Amino acid sequence: MAVSKINYEKFEEKLNEINWNEKLDHLNDVDEMCEKFTKCFLKIAQECIPTKIITIRNNDRPWFNNEIRKEIRIRDRFRKTVLKFHRERDIKLYKKQRNKVNNMKKLQKKILKII
Structure with missing residues (x-):
């Protein structure tokens, strides 16, 4: 994936829109907070960072790229x-x-x- 295709402005904007205190304060466990943060972060990343499907071929020779x-x-x-x-x-x-x-x-x- 080319780094130039990432929409940094949209990514930063979406991260700033979230009230992290409101989202995480009610959780008592650090692991739950981390999980909640990770889910939110990855969801935003999915929206702002394009993905590319690649095919891994099992029949390729080791030197073939x-x-x-x-x-x-x-x-x-x-x-x-x-x-x-x-x-x-x-x-x-x-x-x-x-x-x-x-x-x-x-x-x-x-x-x-x-x-």
Whole structure:
């Protein structure tokens, strides 16, 4: 998640709107107070901070990451263009992207072996 997408003003405004004394004073147990505060805080955070659903794939190799996946998608788009139009410019772009993906894979595998 990009930090720039957080609505800090709205978040601060909503936190300041809550009368914490009124919300927490009637509770006698510190654990209850903490739980109540946490629930309120997380509810406001949910409203003001966008979330992004990510998919965790169990079949991925340990060296395979989202950056490689993204570059593979770009490579595959170039490949479709090459197969469709057979232009020299597209072929060069595809080969450059293919080499980039292969080098990224090699580097990640190498890094994983070192660790």
